[in-house]
Each structure stands twice: as structure tokens, then as C-alpha cells.
Amino acid sequence: MRVVRKLLETLFALILILWVLLPIYFISSLSLSTRKEVFSFPKPFIPREVSVDILRFFVEAHGTVRSLLNSVVVAFISILIVLVVSLPAAYALSRRRFRGRDSIMLFILTSRMLPIPLLAIPLTNLYIAMRLYDSLLGVALLHAAMALPFAIIILTGIFVKISKDFEEAAYIFGASKTKTFLKVTLPMALPGITAMLIFTFITSWNEVFAASILTVENRTLSAHVLNVMQASPIYFKYAAGFFLSLPAMVFIFLIRNYLFEMWGGLQSEK
Amino acid sequence: MRSDEKIYLLLAPLVLYILFFFLSPFGSAFKLAFFNDSGKFTLDYIVKTIKDVRFYSALKYTVLFVVTIIPLQLVTAFVIALYITRRGSSWLMFIVSIPLAISDLAAGLIFLSVFSESGFLNSFLYSLGLIKRPIYFLSYQNTWFLFLAVVLAEHWRATSIVLLILVAGLQMIEKDFHEAARIFGAGFIKEIYFVTLPLLKPSIQSALIIRTIFAFQMFAVVLALAGDMIPVLSGEAFFWYSLYRNPHIASVYALIIILISVFFTFVYLRVMRQEL
Amino acid sequence: MKSKSVRLEDIEKKYGKNTVLKGINLEVEAGEFLVLLGPSGCGKTTTLRLVAGVERPDSGRIFIGGRDVTDLPPQRRNVSMVFQNYAIFPHMSVRDNIGFGLKMRGVDKVTIGKKVSEVSRLLKIENLLDRYPSQLSGGQRQRVAVARALATPFDVLLMDEPLSNLDALLRAEMRGELKRLHRKLQHTVIYVTHDQVEALTLGDRIAVMFDGEINQVGTPEEIYEYPENTRVAGFIGTPPMNLLEVEFDGEARVDGLEFHIPAKIRKFLETHGIKRFKLGFRPEYVELRRTGMSGTIVLRENIGYNEILNIQFGNHIVRAVTKRGEVRDNRVNFSVPEQHMRIFMNEKLVRDI
Structure with missing residues (x-):
């Protein structure tokens, strides 16, 4: 009985792993082959050769490098905005129970529930008026807005965990409030803040609707791929799929320990 | 009182930022949907949207996607979450959460490698001797398969979010409850029905609402796998804005998306409360 | 049922x-x-x-x-x-x-x-x-x-x-x-x-x-x-049993001081040739009279109706429970009734003496 159960459990885990990893393996093996190989049939499970032919084609295609750089710039501007706006707010939310705290938290949470089309489409008129249309800053501003609610939840959770005792000890030993925040609280919160910033990066890197709507020339990589893929050969699509998911997968690896904290924090707020 | 003022000062940038980016578009969307370019009230855009043939199929497919994908994800995620929490396997959790980082666009493109003409599904069927030549899975003649392909891709990508919420929820349920259920005579199935599921209800509710709201915005994954062969609401909004350059009708679609999301959320909350 | x-x-x-x-x-x-x-x-x-x-x-x-x-x-x-x-x-x-x-x-x-x-x-x-x-x-x-x-x-x-x-x-x-x-x-x-x-x-x-x-x-x-x-x-017991390390050479000694033991135990120790053992007795059974061994109270713990006396005896502290205020002087004499003495050899109770 126990042996059968153990066997079934192992089988279940195996199926789970295959389900998640096989598609990633498929896209990787196709992206790392040649343009000719892509059309061969039937495809062997283990690729006949490994080549950067397709990836090179993708990178050298018109618009790829530029939009890649745009993606990075947009992501970093978003990170900067999120950092400046969320740090003081999350600190305030974590340290004091004050009137309206819960309503503010609820307001932040529900704001994220608004669909992106509803945000992006009307924003274009405003952006044209503010000369932000088709600008990287414009896209970054919206991406930051999209990342802010989760950033606040993660950060508040982190600050709550850092006991007030440490700060009070610092005051007693003569540190000022600013100094305490910079020398005591911030260093302890740093790993969590890094995770939050990586999360912001992924949000921005992955976002495609708003980035397409708000730009014409200055597309991010996702937006660029979305707009040219219908007219592109299939190997372009494979390479794009591979290229778009790669950094995301690396980053999720880096913040794996924070995944639960993010959602745990979300739950306890509700 | 003074330190309270300080707190509001720290919070002000956040609140203003969110108000600006989330609430002001809301107002503008209404303006775009109900007023023409010269500022006169009109129902023309609504009428035009409703009269469009693609509107109905977009509505139909979007709702179909939501009611297929989300129950599927909930069940899958719950089974996996039970397994992971009982076994305490963190590396498995990590592997299963990889798709969390992948965008819907990328997920669509990844599943292209499975379903394309010379893709791995065809190769697999061929090597088993089930087919003689590759099948065109992703063609307009196979709408039901296009639908299925999108469902599988979206199920693959977004189940991890549900899983994360449910695992976090399961971990908050004290081990004592599990043991008490067993000691007082509940087996595996009875424990899940009478103890685990009711205790997990807040998490299930969060997962359901979050997923539904995002699923109504589904768009890039459909575009990547089915092009414009399967219309969805977000896709129509996108096309009306960027292809036909009509922000008015695009806004009508945006409003329909939020309306339908709110409606579903409301229904969930009602149904879940009645169960209690 | x-x-x-x-x-x-x-x-x-x-x-x-x-x-x-x-x-x-x-x-x-x-x-x-x-x-x-x-x-x-x-x-x-x-x-x-x-x-x-x-x-x-x-x-x-x-x-x-x-x-x-x-x-x-x-x-x-x-x-x-x-x-x-x-x-x-x-x-x-x-x-x-x-x-x-x-x-x-x-x-x-x-x-x-x-x-x-x-x-x-x-x-x-x-x-x-x-x-x-x-x-x-x-x-x-x-x-x-x-x-x-x-x-x-x-x-x-x-x-x-x-x-x-x-x-x-x-x-x-x-x-x-x-x-x-x-x-x-x-x-x-x-x-x-x-x-x-x-x-x-x-x-x-x-x-x-x-x-x-x-x-x-x-x-x-x-x-x-x-x-x-x-x-x-x-x-077990608040305070627990007193445990004194005793050396026996015909007389029982705790840190060199003589400790009164009854003839029955003395005989038992002699017949078995025991040189060292632990002597246990509960603080409640310690009798404070004019006779017996003498020690100094170094600490009194008030536990309400009673008090716990900590009596210095050699390098050991002997604890005794008495009604509060009953013992005024810090120099005391104490003894332990025979039926309440327990002998431990190699930390184990010796049952049949």
C-alpha cells in the first residue's frame, strides 16, 4: 500500500514537472536551432543541432535592439518611480495604525483591479496634451502605477516584520529618525526591497497592451513583437517567445523566496 | 495630531499617483464613450459597437474563456497546492511557479512551438503513427482547436498565480485542524469537503476574483495563437484603437470589460456568501 | 460507555x-x-x-x-x-x-x-x-x-x-x-x-x-x-526533594559535617559496604526543633501561609517548609524523621532497607 502510494505521488510530481517544463524546453530547442530546421518534420525530441542562427536573425531584425533598449529604460524608470513613491508610503502604513489606514489599503488594492484597456485608452488623450504620448516616460509612468499596489503590499509586509524595537533601540542610543531609517531599517529591508523591484521589472517587461497603445515609434520589446508578429515568419515568433520569457524566468529564480510573502501579505490584508 | 499629519504627508504621493492614473482615465473613458469629438452627448458609439458582428463573438469567446479556464485552474491549482503543502516540497513549488513570470504574449508564442504545423504535437502524433502528415491545428477551420490551444496556454501560464494564493492560504490553516479532522473520523475526502475547503474559502475567493478580472483582459495570448480568428473584448479594444483609430469605440469596449468584471465579482461574492 | x-x-x-x-x-x-x-x-x-x-x-x-x-x-x-x-x-x-x-x-x-x-x-x-x-x-x-x-x-x-x-x-x-x-x-x-x-x-x-x-x-x-x-x-514537588551527597565511614557526613541517620540505614550501609550515596527528604518533612543538626538560614522565601527556609549546611542548601513566622532565629537545628529518608545509589532509589 505505502509503496503504491509513494509511486503514485512520484508520478504526480513527474507529470507536474513535465507539464511546466516541456513547453519551455520546446521553445528553447526551437529557438536554438536554424531557420531551416524549424520547418523540418517530424521533429526529434532531442534537437539535431544547436545554433544561434534564429536568435541572431531575431536580434538583427529591424527594431529588435531598439525596442529591447526601450524595454530596459522603461523598466528602470518604473523601478525608480515605484521606489520613490512606495518607500515612504509603505513605511507609514507599516508603522502606525491611523484613521483611514484600512481604506487606503483597500483603495490601493482595488485600483489594481481596473482593466488595463480602461486605463490605457483614455490616457492617450491626456498624454497627447501633456506631450507624453509615444514617450518612454509615459509608458514607465503607467507601468509604475500598475506595479505600485503590489509593491506597497510587499513593502508594508516587510516593514511590519522588522520590529519597531530595533528602531527604538537606535533612538535610545542617540540616532535621529532619518539616520535610523537609513542605517537600521533600510538595510534590514534591503533583500525584500530588491525582490519588490525585480517584481516591478517583470511587470513592466511583460506588459504589452498599454505599451502598444501609448506608443507609435518608441515601442518596448513586448509591444514591438506584438505589432510585427502577424507579418513575421514563425521562427521570429519562436525567438521572440524565448527572448521574452528568458529574463522573466531568471528573475523569478532570484525572488523565489519572496513569492509566498507577497501573496501571504496580500491575503492578510484582506 | 502632528505625527498623523506627517503620515498623511508620506502617503500623499502614493494616493495622488494612484488617483491620477487609475481614476482620471475612468472619467475620460466615460467621456470618450458617450461624447463625440465636439463634446456633444451621443449614443452612437454604443450603438455602433453593439451592431458590430465581431462584438458578439468577442463577448461570447471572452466569457467562454473565463468560464472554461478559471474552474480548470482552480481545480488544478487546488490539487497541486494540497500535494505541495502536504509534502512541503519547496523546489517543486519553485518549478511550478516559473510560468508566473512569463507574459501572456510569451506564453502564446511558447505554445506555438507545440501546436504549429511542424511543431512538437504533430511530431509526437506522427512518431506514434497516429497521423500521416501534420495537421493544421491553428487554422480558422479549427476554431474549437484554436480555442483549446488558447485555453491550454493560459491554463499553463496563470495556474501558478492561483497556486501561489492557495498554497499561501493552506499554509495559514493550522496543522491542528488537519489532525483534529482526522482524529474525529474524517478521511481524505471528508476532510477536504468539511474542513479544508471552508477554511480555504477566503483564498479561493481572492484567487477567483483576481483571475477573473485578469482573464477578461485576455488578449496577447489569443493574438499569438489565433491571430484575429478568435475575437476577444480586449483584442477588439486594441484593434479599434490602433488599427481603426477610433478611441471612442475602444473606450466602449474598455467600459464593457470593467462592467462584466464587476458583475462576475459581484456574483462570486454573493454565491460564496450564501454557501456559508 | x-x-x-x-x-x-x-x-x-x-x-x-x-x-x-x-x-x-x-x-x-x-x-x-x-x-x-x-x-x-x-x-x-x-x-x-x-x-x-x-x-x-x-x-x-x-x-x-x-x-x-x-x-x-x-x-x-x-x-x-x-x-x-x-x-x-x-x-x-x-x-x-x-x-x-x-x-x-x-x-x-x-x-x-x-x-x-x-x-x-x-x-x-x-x-x-x-x-x-x-x-x-x-x-x-x-x-x-x-x-x-x-x-x-x-x-x-x-x-x-x-x-x-x-x-x-x-x-x-x-x-x-x-x-x-x-x-x-x-x-x-x-x-x-x-x-x-x-x-x-x-x-x-x-x-x-x-x-x-x-x-x-x-x-x-x-x-x-x-x-x-x-x-x-x-x-516533583515545589520545592522538590532535598538531595544531599553523603559520605559514609561509619558516620554519615555531608561536606564533613555529621548527619544523623537512623540505625536501620546505618546497618544497611555497613552490610553492603556503601561509602557514598545520595540522601533525599522532602522539605515538608524537615523538623525544626532544639535537637538535631545545626545550620544557618540564609534565605527565607515567602509563599503565603508557609515559607521556605534555605538552611546552609556545609556547602549544601537544605530547604524546609514551615508555617511563616514560626522560626524567628536564623540559627536553627533540624532533623529528618526516619520514615521520610530516601537513599539513592547511583541515582536510583534503594527500596528495601
């Missing part, structure tokens, strides 16, 4: 490299109230969880009423339990919580209703039945947990430090209540606690555990009067 015996045979349990139970053998008779007593980390809770079936032993067998249940899951063992943190389900009303075990056994609603009201009357919580756990105080939750455990049919009732989360006053009250319930219902109970007052008042017998081993099983009187070894002697 029928009640069954429990037998543990050579139970071993490891967590990784850490052996928490080193061969537990224990017999609990049908209808007996057995207390597992020991400091935290001694393995008493693990033992209870093994009987419940929520953990499995690495080796050894467990029998309930003669039936080998070692490989059975908890739901098929017919046990009931009161948890330390109560574990009453937050999503069920008190009524549903109490009836849970019956519902799981497929008992019909009418019977469940009868049983629930019967048990809730017993625990005086009839007025709480429609409330939810979040609306209850700690003491009320405790009662619900006990009610749920009693409503479920069982062969053995397990209690895991059920009173440890209550404040002192409530704890004393519930202790009395549990005693009354057991007298009335005569169930087999295994009760885990680190509190010796609970153990001594509640237990028909007590099993004292240290480091994954049972050191002594006996009635409260036996455990108190004849502790099996110095560890049990040093654990």
Missing part, C-alpha cells in the same frame, strides 16, 4: 538524527486516568500523537483494547482528543463543532442533536451552541474542545496540555471539572502535562518522562513518596 486499555510496546521515534522516544513501554488500563508528565521536549506529546495516529513510530507496536492499531490512520483508531490550542474549527458553530465527530461517522441528525445537547449540558455550554469560535473566550473554547472530544464515540480520550492556555484561576476550576467528569464517565484518558499539580490531582497513575524515556510509572502517592530516581525526585 465502554472504554478500552492502551498498550505501547518498545516504541521508538526519530526526527532525523534526533531520537525523541527511546523504547517506550506503557500499559494504560481501561477506565484509567493516566498522566504523562515531564519537562518540555521529553517526548510526552509525541507519545500522545503516536497513540492518536497523527504520527507513526519508527518501531514498536501500539494496541488499543488489544487491537494492533500501529498501521491504522487516526480516523480508524476510534480515539478522541482535546488539543492544546483547542483546534475547534473556526468556520463551524459550536453545535457543529461538537457534532463533528458523529457527523463524520455518518450518525443521523436527530442522534447528533441529542448527543450535542447532552454533552453541552455536562459542560454547561448549552447557551453557546449557536455561537462561532471567534465569539468565545479562552475558557469557553476550552469547554467546547472538551465537549467535542466527549461527544465523539471513542475508546481512548487523549488530552494534550488542555489547560496550559488558561489563566491560573480558570485552570484550577477546569482541573476540578475534568476530575469530576472522569469520576462520572470513567473513560480511559491519557493526559499530557508539564504541570505536576495537574498530574498529582488528576492522575490515577502518572508516567514521568525525561529525554524520551519513561522513568517511573505509579500512583501520585508513589511518585511523590518514592521517586524512582534523583531526577524524578528533583522534578
Whole structure:
């Protein structure tokens, strides 16, 4: 009985792993082959050769490098905005129970529930008026807005965990409030803040609707791929799929320990 | 009182930022949907949207996607979450959460490698001797398969979010409850029905609402796998804005998306409360 | 209600490299109230969880009423339990919580209703039945947990430090209540606690555990009067037994000072050629008179009606309990009645002197 159960459990885990990893393996093996190989049939499970032919084609295609750089710039501007706006707010939310705290938290949470089309489409008129249309800053501003609610939840959770005792000890030993925040609280919160910033990066890197709507020339990589893929050969699509998911997968690896904290924090707020 | 003022000062940038980016578009969307370019009230855009043939199929497919994908994800995620929490396997959790980082666009493109003409599904069927030549899975003649392909891709990508919420929820349920259920005579199935599921209800509710709201915005994954062969609401909004350059009708679609999301959320909350 | 015996045979349990139970053998008779007593980390809770079936032993067998249940899951063992943190389900009303075990056994609603009201009357919580756990105080939750455990049919009732989360006053009250319930219902109970007052008042017998081993099983009187070894002697009683290291060369000496021992013990030591041993006696039995050995009171601990005198004798502190204010002078003479002296050889009690 126990042996059968153990066997079934192992089988279940195996199926789970295959389900998640096989598609990633498929896209990787196709992206790392040649343009000719892509059309061969039937495809062997283990690729006949490994080549950067397709990836090179993708990178050298018109618009790829530029939009890649745009993606990075947009992501970093978003990170900067999120950092400046969320740090003081999350600190305030974590340290004091004050009137309206819960309503503010609820307001932040529900704001994220608004669909992106509803945000992006009307924003274009405003952006044209503010000369932000088709600008990287414009896209970054919206991406930051999209990342802010989760950033606040993660950060508040982190600050709550850092006991007030440490700060009070610092005051007693003569540190000022600013100094305490910079020398005591911030260093302890740093790993969590890094995770939050990586999360912001992924949000921005992955976002495609708003980035397409708000730009014409200055597309991010996702937006660029979305707009040219219908007219592109299939190997372009494979390479794009591979290229778009790669950094995301690396980053999720880096913040794996924070995944639960993010959602745990979300739950306890509700 | 003074330190309270300080707190509001720290919070002000956040609140203003969110108000600006989330609430002001809301107002503008209404303006775009109900007023023409010269500022006169009109129902023309609504009428035009409703009269469009693609509107109905977009509505139909979007709702179909939501009611297929989300129950599927909930069940899958719950089974996996039970397994992971009982076994305490963190590396498995990590592997299963990889798709969390992948965008819907990328997920669509990844599943292209499975379903394309010379893709791995065809190769697999061929090597088993089930087919003689590759099948065109992703063609307009196979709408039901296009639908299925999108469902599988979206199920693959977004189940991890549900899983994360449910695992976090399961971990908050004290081990004592599990043991008490067993000691007082509940087996595996009875424990899940009478103890685990009711205790997990807040998490299930969060997962359901979050997923539904995002699923109504589904768009890039459909575009990547089915092009414009399967219309969805977000896709129509996108096309009306960027292809036909009509922000008015695009806004009508945006409003329909939020309306339908709110409606579903409301229904969930009602149904879940009645169960209690 | 029928009640069954429990037998543990050579139970071993490891967590990784850490052996928490080193061969537990224990017999609990049908209808007996057995207390597992020991400091935290001694393995008493693990033992209870093994009987419940929520953990499995690495080796050894467990029998309930003669039936080998070692490989059975908890739901098929017919046990009931009161948890330390109560574990009453937050999503069920008190009524549903109490009836849970019956519902799981497929008992019909009418019977469940009868049983629930019967048990809730017993625990005086009839007025709480429609409330939810979040609306209850700690003491009320405790009662619900006990009610749920009693409503479920069982062969053995397990209690895991059920009173440890209550404040002192409530704890004393519930202790009395549990005693009354057991007298009335005569169930087999295994009760885990680190509190010796609970153990001594509640237990028909007590099993004292240290480091994954049972050191002594006996009635409260036996455990108190004849502790099996110095560890049990040093654990039971507030303050615990005085233990003095004695050298014997025809006279008993503690740090060079003569200690009066009766002829019977002297004879025993001489015939067995014993040179060193530990002498134990309870502080309550120390007699303070004009005669006897002399020492100096270095500390008085006020415990209300009584006080504990700490008497310096050689390098040892001898503790004696007296009525407060009875001894004024700090120079005292003390003696120990013969029948209250215990001899420990190699830390083990010498029984037949």
C-alpha cells in the first residue's frame, strides 16, 4: 500500500514537472536551432543541432535592439518611480495604525483591479496634451502605477516584520529618525526591497497592451513583437517567445523566496 | 495630531499617483464613450459597437474563456497546492511557479512551438503513427482547436498565480485542524469537503476574483495563437484603437470589460456568501 | 460507555538524527486516568500523537483494547482528543463543532442533536451552541474542545496540555471539572502535562518522562513518596526533594559535617559496604526543633501561609517548609524523621532497607 502510494505521488510530481517544463524546453530547442530546421518534420525530441542562427536573425531584425533598449529604460524608470513613491508610503502604513489606514489599503488594492484597456485608452488623450504620448516616460509612468499596489503590499509586509524595537533601540542610543531609517531599517529591508523591484521589472517587461497603445515609434520589446508578429515568419515568433520569457524566468529564480510573502501579505490584508 | 499629519504627508504621493492614473482615465473613458469629438452627448458609439458582428463573438469567446479556464485552474491549482503543502516540497513549488513570470504574449508564442504545423504535437502524433502528415491545428477551420490551444496556454501560464494564493492560504490553516479532522473520523475526502475547503474559502475567493478580472483582459495570448480568428473584448479594444483609430469605440469596449468584471465579482461574492 | 486499555510496546521515534522516544513501554488500563508528565521536549506529546495516529513510530507496536492499531490512520483508531490550542474549527458553530465527530461517522441528525445537547449540558455550554469560535473566550473554547472530544464515540480520550492556555484561576476550576467528569464517565484518558499539580490531582497513575524515556510509572502517592530516581525526585514537588551527597565511614557526613541517620540505614550501609550515596527528604518533612543538626538560614522565601527556609549546611542548601513566622532565629537545628529518608545509589532509589 505505502509503496503504491509513494509511486503514485512520484508520478504526480513527474507529470507536474513535465507539464511546466516541456513547453519551455520546446521553445528553447526551437529557438536554438536554424531557420531551416524549424520547418523540418517530424521533429526529434532531442534537437539535431544547436545554433544561434534564429536568435541572431531575431536580434538583427529591424527594431529588435531598439525596442529591447526601450524595454530596459522603461523598466528602470518604473523601478525608480515605484521606489520613490512606495518607500515612504509603505513605511507609514507599516508603522502606525491611523484613521483611514484600512481604506487606503483597500483603495490601493482595488485600483489594481481596473482593466488595463480602461486605463490605457483614455490616457492617450491626456498624454497627447501633456506631450507624453509615444514617450518612454509615459509608458514607465503607467507601468509604475500598475506595479505600485503590489509593491506597497510587499513593502508594508516587510516593514511590519522588522520590529519597531530595533528602531527604538537606535533612538535610545542617540540616532535621529532619518539616520535610523537609513542605517537600521533600510538595510534590514534591503533583500525584500530588491525582490519588490525585480517584481516591478517583470511587470513592466511583460506588459504589452498599454505599451502598444501609448506608443507609435518608441515601442518596448513586448509591444514591438506584438505589432510585427502577424507579418513575421514563425521562427521570429519562436525567438521572440524565448527572448521574452528568458529574463522573466531568471528573475523569478532570484525572488523565489519572496513569492509566498507577497501573496501571504496580500491575503492578510484582506 | 502632528505625527498623523506627517503620515498623511508620506502617503500623499502614493494616493495622488494612484488617483491620477487609475481614476482620471475612468472619467475620460466615460467621456470618450458617450461624447463625440465636439463634446456633444451621443449614443452612437454604443450603438455602433453593439451592431458590430465581431462584438458578439468577442463577448461570447471572452466569457467562454473565463468560464472554461478559471474552474480548470482552480481545480488544478487546488490539487497541486494540497500535494505541495502536504509534502512541503519547496523546489517543486519553485518549478511550478516559473510560468508566473512569463507574459501572456510569451506564453502564446511558447505554445506555438507545440501546436504549429511542424511543431512538437504533430511530431509526437506522427512518431506514434497516429497521423500521416501534420495537421493544421491553428487554422480558422479549427476554431474549437484554436480555442483549446488558447485555453491550454493560459491554463499553463496563470495556474501558478492561483497556486501561489492557495498554497499561501493552506499554509495559514493550522496543522491542528488537519489532525483534529482526522482524529474525529474524517478521511481524505471528508476532510477536504468539511474542513479544508471552508477554511480555504477566503483564498479561493481572492484567487477567483483576481483571475477573473485578469482573464477578461485576455488578449496577447489569443493574438499569438489565433491571430484575429478568435475575437476577444480586449483584442477588439486594441484593434479599434490602433488599427481603426477610433478611441471612442475602444473606450466602449474598455467600459464593457470593467462592467462584466464587476458583475462576475459581484456574483462570486454573493454565491460564496450564501454557501456559508 | 465502554472504554478500552492502551498498550505501547518498545516504541521508538526519530526526527532525523534526533531520537525523541527511546523504547517506550506503557500499559494504560481501561477506565484509567493516566498522566504523562515531564519537562518540555521529553517526548510526552509525541507519545500522545503516536497513540492518536497523527504520527507513526519508527518501531514498536501500539494496541488499543488489544487491537494492533500501529498501521491504522487516526480516523480508524476510534480515539478522541482535546488539543492544546483547542483546534475547534473556526468556520463551524459550536453545535457543529461538537457534532463533528458523529457527523463524520455518518450518525443521523436527530442522534447528533441529542448527543450535542447532552454533552453541552455536562459542560454547561448549552447557551453557546449557536455561537462561532471567534465569539468565545479562552475558557469557553476550552469547554467546547472538551465537549467535542466527549461527544465523539471513542475508546481512548487523549488530552494534550488542555489547560496550559488558561489563566491560573480558570485552570484550577477546569482541573476540578475534568476530575469530576472522569469520576462520572470513567473513560480511559491519557493526559499530557508539564504541570505536576495537574498530574498529582488528576492522575490515577502518572508516567514521568525525561529525554524520551519513561522513568517511573505509579500512583501520585508513589511518585511523590518514592521517586524512582534523583531526577524524578528533583522534578516533583515545589520545592522538590532535598538531595544531599553523603559520605559514609561509619558516620554519615555531608561536606564533613555529621548527619544523623537512623540505625536501620546505618546497618544497611555497613552490610553492603556503601561509602557514598545520595540522601533525599522532602522539605515538608524537615523538623525544626532544639535537637538535631545545626545550620544557618540564609534565605527565607515567602509563599503565603508557609515559607521556605534555605538552611546552609556545609556547602549544601537544605530547604524546609514551615508555617511563616514560626522560626524567628536564623540559627536553627533540624532533623529528618526516619520514615521520610530516601537513599539513592547511583541515582536510583534503594527500596528495601
